[in-house]
Amino acid sequence: MTNIADTDINAQVIRPTYDRASLKSRIVHLGFGAFHRAHQALFTNEMLEKTGSDWGICEINLFGGEDLITRLREQDHLYTVAEKGANATIVKMIGSVTKSLHPSLDGQQAVLDKMAEEQVAIVSMTITEKGYCADPATGRLDKNNELIKSDLANPRMPNSAIGYIVEALRIRRELNRQPFTVMSCDNVQENGHVARAAVLDFANLVDQELAGWIEENVTFPCTMVDRIVPAATTETLAEIAQLVGVEDPCGIACEPFRQWVIEDNFVNGRPEWDIAGAEFVSDVVPFEEMKLRMLNGSHSFLAYLGYLGGYTHISDTMTNESYRKAAFDMMMKAQAPTLTMPEGTNLESYAKLLIERFTNPSLKHQTWQIAMDGSQKIPQRMGGSLRHHLEHGTNYKWLAMGIAGWMTYISGVDEKAQPIDVRDPMAEQFKVIYQQHGINTSAVKAILGLEAVFGTDLINNEGLVNEITKAYQLIITKGARAAVAAL
Ligand code: NAI
Ligand code: CS2
Numbered sequence: 001m002t003n004i005a006d007t008d009i010n011a012q013v014i015r016p017t018y019d020r021a022s023l024k025s026r027i028v029h030l031g032f033g034a035f036h037r038a039h040q041a042l043f044t045n046e047m048l049e050k051t052g053s054d055w056g057i058c059e060i061n062l063f064g065g066e067d068l069i070t071r072l073r074e075q076d077h078l079y080t081v082a083e084k085g086a087n088a089t090i091v092k093m094i095g096s097v098t099k100s101l102h103p104s105l106d107g108q109q110a111v112l113d114k115m116a117e118e119q120v121a122i123v124s125m126t127i128t129e130k131g132y133c134a135d136p137a138t139g140r141l142d143k144n145n146e147l148i149k150s151d152l153a154n155p156r157m158p159n160s161a162i163g164y165i166v167e168a169l170r171i172r173r174e175l176n177r178q179p180f181t182v183m184s185c186d187n188v189q190e191n192g193h194v195a196r197a198a199v200l201d202f203a204n205l206v207d208q209e210l211a212g213w214i215e216e217n218v219t220f221p222c223t224m225v226d227r228i229v230p231a232a233t234t235e236t237l238a239e240i241a242q243l244v245g246v247e248d249p250c251g252i253a254c255e256p257f258r259q260w261v262i263e264d265n266f267v268n269g270r271p272e273w274d275i276a277g278a279e280f281v282s283d284v285v286p287f288e289e290m291k292l293r294m295l296n297g298s299h300s301f302l303a304y305l306g307y308l309g310g311y312t313h314i315s316d317t318m319t320n321e322s323y324r325k326a327a328f329d330m331m332m333k334a335q336a337p338t339l340t341m342p343e344g345t346n347l348e349s350y351a352k353l354l355i356e357r358f359t360n361p362s363l364k365h366q367t368w369q370i371a372m373d374g375s376q377k378i379p380q381r382m383g384g385s386l387r388h389h390l391e392h393g394t395n396y397k398w399l400a401m402g403i404a405g406w407m408t409y410i411s412g413v414d415e416k417a418q419p420i421d422v423r424d425p426m427a428e429q430f431k432v433i434y435q436q437h438g439i440n441t442s443a444v445k446a447i448l449g450l451e452a453v454f455g456t457d458l459i460n461n462e463g464l465v466n467e468i469t470k471a472y473q474l475i476i477t478k479g480a481r482a483a484v485a486a487l
Contacts, residue, residue: 005076016095023056031126032059044096046276058099079250115168129376141201192222221263303370304405308480404471
């Protein structure tokens, strides 16, 4: 079968001109998902184009995506990214990836051996929020997580990302090799600190001396990553095939906007990603918080209330004036006041740009996709701001509505009495609650009692319980569209 590596592709595709043969696996990336393909791999591609350095990437998918890795190998690890603006699309072929592994295809040992190779300087990750096996409310390793329990019983043959990192570092130490930097690129608040806590908590349970060595020798920079990259669909792949001239099963479409702010704290060297537009700073946390609360917080709000209101895509919600206004108010009135930003940051222009990005009609970003894994997302997207408002006695009605939207969504039944496919690591717990309460305001307190999501403080705040119950009542009686309009 012809593919992008062995056939002529359309001239408008921007191709790599650097020497791919000279690239080494100096970066091992865990999570060859949609996002990484259109973000870190693309930044690396553009950095290589300008520097001619040897920072190549080896891709690893720990869970699922075997087929994607197989297809990637068949096309010499080349793939395309379509940057879709409201009016025009630019297609880029990415050359920074030159190797790939999958434990189900190659075995766990091959993955560990790769991570332990001398030249590997960075292990980066886009493994979703749940991949850290951390308790979302505390950010520490969740020792009751099934993957962690089995990795602790058999640390030399791990399955979790955390288990792989610790074992690879153990091998490196044993072989007297330099450590690598662990760089999280997930939407997790203080992602580097969460990765560090999970790795050290795990290592301490396995081998305290190793934990001490990791603590002293390994760095875990925080990063703020931003680019809207919806999951590929048959339609986007067909569109890419047309633009490229041949099918590319690894191709991905995304928005033109991209941002990457990285804490400059690397233990074994790093690429000059700034040449490709990334920013190295000493403290990323304010930028991460801004993005998670303003972009992701309003995204989740739109995902739950949008899905319930019958909207398939985020851009569809933007056609409804009350959703548009509620999203902007959520950003400016509920989230912006909770942030402490470096001087010169203009949150209003940031919010306006976000609304414009959400409106992009070429981007088919499903509300259902963003609604996934809410138990992992709600604490960092809404929980922190909620506590801020409770402390300051300020208005948090948008947050209460967003949380009530999530609570209704996880009932698993939509406004037309159709089932919702709720994907979440805590889905079983939601089922138990709804079996007991039905879609009824009494479910609110039961859900607020989920400590992993809400900690132990929020359920005791009567004002908050009332506010969320009021919003929930409005959604279940009048529907999501009316509830959003009432804001
Ligand atoms: P995706 O579904 O395409 O890929 C998910 C990746 O995570 C896969 O490579 C899979 O192997 C891996 N994975 C899933 N569960 C795992 C686990 N328990 N342990 C280890 N690896 C696991 O999703 P996508 O779009 O690539 O997003 C991944 C993450 O990237 C998001 O959760 C988010 O944190 C971050 N991100 C995504 C953006 C987007 O617009 N898609 C933008 C900014 C950040
Ligand atoms: C989205 C994010 O899926 C989600 O939860 O909110 O993936 C969002 O698209 C990105 O963070 C944008 O950078």
